[in-house]
Amino acid sequence: MTDLSSFPVTKKWPAKNPDIIQLYSLPTPNGVKVSIALEELGLAYEAHRIEFGAEGVKSPEFVSLNPNGRIPALIDPNGPDGKPIGLFESGAILVYLAEKTGKLLPADVAGRYETLCWVMFQMGGIGPMFGQFGHFFKYAADKVANNSYPMERYRDESKRLLSVLEERLKTRKWLMGEDYTIADIATFPWVRGADVFYGGREALDYASFPAVMAWLERCLARPASAKGLEIPA
Structure with missing residues (x-):
């Protein structure tokens, strides 16, 4: 032991x-x-x-x-x-x-680093920006009731980041093409979370990002996602 x-x-x-x-x-x-x-x-x-x-x-x-x-x-x-x-x-x-x-990350060096680029895109962009959007849109809405700038700033940046994902996913099943990777796992919980946790679907205009929404559904349909989203209970 x-x-x-x-x-x-x-x-x-x-x-x-x-x-x-x-x-x-x-x-x-x-x-x-x-x-x-x-x-x-x-x-x-x-x-x-x-x-x-x-x-x-x-x-x-x-x-x-x-x-x-x-x-x-x-x-x-x-x-x-x-x-x-x-x-x-x-x-x-x-x-x-x-x-x-040796899984969820391409074995070839170029593929590995491209995947890491998308992981870092989430870590440095989608996570922080979606989180700030959610804070001002939902949790601190009363504190900025007379100043829409904070929410609008992070809303607009979050929508810009969604547009980057949209372009990437228009011609790909997953962020790295045919292979599901840690880039997808890093990113889709935040796209889901902006709706589930913050109620931001309409504010972020999710309907304008059909490729992202289709990708999100594919991610959520995986059995590991269904289980992992509830852990820890």
Whole structure:
């Protein structure tokens, strides 16, 4: 049995089976990226629900795993050289899992880097911009009731990013063509989330992006997506 005692997070959220991957997360657009990938890859894992706030993501135990105090984070007891490794940042975790298994990332160097470009497009663009749109559109609407600029700024940038996806997907089944990759897994939860979490479908004019909407439906239809979107319960 693997000894994970060097990771303080396992004291607050004990591992029932320390020989499998330990996932610390919530079913948010960022969190479900990792659970969906784990389901796609068929890797055994144990999910721990980490709430927001002082007892969850801001607790010393969790911060010891992710200094930034954000989900998701992960411990792989069978990391490089067979030693346990702790990871944070959803994009980094997706790359790690893909490279660990040799799946969801093209084997050829050019394809690999093109896929990583689209992962970084999500990490640096879609995630932050959609998140800010949602904040001002839904959660802080009362605070900016007399100033529409913040919501409009992030709405318009989110729509611009959707137009980039639209052009990419007009002639492709997946972001990388015929192969489903971590680029799709990184991105589609945010496109779904802007509607499901923020109610932004009409504000972002989803009807104007038919290729994106068709791609989103294909992503959601995958069995691993259906399961991963609900983890941790």
